[in-house]
Amino acid sequence: MAPGAARPLLSLLVPVIADLGFHLVRARMTSEGEQMILQIMAENDAGTIAIEDCEAISHAVSAMLDVEDPISGNYTLEVSSPGMGRPLTRPHDFERWAGLEAKLELQRSVDGRRRFRGRVDGFEAGEARLQVALEGFETPQVLGFALADIAEVRLVPDDAALRQSLKAGKTRKK
Missing domain, CATH: 2.30.30.180 (Ribosome maturation factor RimP, C-terminal domain)
Structure with missing residues (x-):
């Protein structure tokens, strides 16, 4: 569900995403040069998610991360659906x-x-x-x-x- 650097974030991410009615599929921290990227994949019970849902998750997770501040430095947050080539994590x-x-x-x-x-x-x-x-x-x-x-x-x-x-x-x- 969360390899490497994103693993410590699970306890923060899962409840925020669940409160919106979704399930965390995977969270991953990557980097492009100096820029850290937190990638989140989520879905509902039917295995889907709409763009508006990704936007709601992004706003809620951003607010929580601003308060908790678990990531040092600047980062980009990406929220998406698992897609057809989805990872199987659970x-x-x-x-x-x-x-x-x-x-x-x-x-x-x-x-x-x-x-x-x-x-x-x-x-x-x-x-x-x-x-x-x-x-x-x-x-x-x-x-x-x-x-x-x-x-x-x-x-x-x-x-x-x-x-x-x-x-x-x-x-x-x-």
């Missing part, structure tokens, strides 16, 4: 997006491999599961990965992801 993300294709990168190599591509197969026994084509096997094998071992998992935008995203948007409008 156990229920792996359940919700099961069946869609994803790319997974581990923190460090396992058996000489850090990157995997396959179909999301849910979350079970504390592990994110992915169906992966492996050499020597005729059918994809289900591999489990502890969230702590994962650097990043992202959906691969394709027709199935687009249909799922459009379906979530229609559900939100009802």
Whole structure:
């Protein structure tokens, strides 16, 4: 949910975003030269978010950060939707997006491999599961990965992801 430098901000960000009716998908601190950037991805229960919602989150988070002052120096705040190539960061993300294709990168190599591509197969026994084509096997094998071992998992935008995203948007409008 929050790698590296953004991790200490979780206890401040989550309640502010939740008070507006949204869920924090990911928070990340990056930099461009000397400029720090706090990137926030959020969504509602249907997995969507409108531009106006991003604006409301930006105003609320900015006000909280001005009071709490947890980031030293200047920074830029960016609030966005997870998008079709969304990161999967929480156990229920792996359940919700099961069946869609994803790319997974581990923190460090396992058996000489850090990157995997396959179909999301849910979350079970504390592990994110992915169906992966492996050499020597005729059918994809289900591999489990502890969230702590994962650097990043992202959906691969394709027709199935687009249909799922459009379906979530229609559900939100009802």
